[in-house]
Amino acid sequence: MLLNILVKLAVLVASASAAPQRNKNGANANANVNLNQIRGNGQGIQAAQQLAGPGVTIVEKIVQPTAGDPTFLQFRVAMPQTITPDMGLNVLLHGDGGQSFFAMPNAKLDSNLIGVTVLAPNAPMKWGGLGNNRPDGPQHATLVKDLVTSVLPQMIPGFNQSRVYFTGVSGGSLTLTSAMIPLYGNMFQSGWLIMCGGLPSPNGIPASAIGPNTRIHVQTTTNELTFLQQTIPTAITDLNQAIAQVPGVTPQQAATQFTFDGTPNGGHCAFDGQGFSSGIQAMVSQFTAVMLNGQPAQGITAATLTPLAQAKPFAAVAGAAQNGGATAQNGAANGGNANNRKGKNNGGNNFVAALQQVSNGQQR
DSSP states (O other), X not given: OHHHHHHHHHHHHHHHHHSOOBOTTSSBGGGSOOOOSOOSTTTTHHHHHHHHOTTEEEEEEEEOOSTTOOOOEEEEEEEESSOOTTOEEEEEEOOTTSHHHHHOTTOSOBTTEEEEEEEOSSTTOOXXXXXXXXXXXXXXXXXXXXXXXXXXXXXXXXXXXXXEEEEEETHHHHXXXXXXXXXXXXXXXXXXXXXXXXXXXXTOOOGGGSOTTOEEEEEOOTTOOHHHHHHHHHHHHHHHHHHTTSTTOOHHHHHHHEEEEOOOOOSTTOTTSSOHHHHHHHHHTTHIIIIISOOOOTTTSOSSOEEGGGOOTTHHHHHHHHHTHHHHHHTTTTTOOOOOTXXXXXXXXXXXXXXXXXXXXXXX
């Protein structure tokens, strides 16, 4: 009898230790492990250094940016030899798997914006965590905010903290639209380049998250992933609802300040019609033209950018999403997308499956 009791206790203890633990945001804490060692073994740094050119050094570090949060962030900075007061930042959040972190497409100093890439703080390198609704988005957004406001000013003394732009790639764009802009857009009002991704915020985007001079551009392709063809339009709806409430922004101003382009004939993030990596590099290389000058990316996008208020990405799917927003967000169209406005998980893992269709094991 005693032996049976001991065996049962051992099984219970083992089961408890193996069970997924929940963190303060309700996500699987096992996905947000304390990754306090440099990952990637310097992958891509040499190529990024060549892209950056002379006078810039790629520096990689790992820090705990948020007091009281044990999570570490790994990041890279394309550090110029001399920092001038007009220099700002272009902070890039990569897609699932981290490819754009390691490739660092923003390594070249562009319009005096210092390139920064940040690696998602979990083992699978997915911003916002696992699943369709990316439950760790708020925590990850806070870590990035603290990195930019507390860590980087010490590392890059004297940069212009009012010139901080963000670039999202695929999964990185999910966290920017669903968490970073809603929570901290009021602190960063320079601009947001949202590429091949977007996820609506559970509570929408407040008008205070967008300033009268904030620049926003959303970039997609004609053959985007099925899941993203449903969520990008709803993310755009969130943005447009907030923009419409920003004081002092006229419709005429909004037409050029908040733009969209979905004309490139390519697959997921393949803005050049060739592939994921080359498409991302092609867009980021023209950050100045698109984000600062309001011009289309040369040879990639339409002759004229569409006002975001008039954006109709993936027309048929967009219509279904706009006419039945809850239907699109609840995933009725494809059997269970897990991101509705109440943050419920209604089943399915369609986003992860869709990404796997194009990745075939390749990091993104």
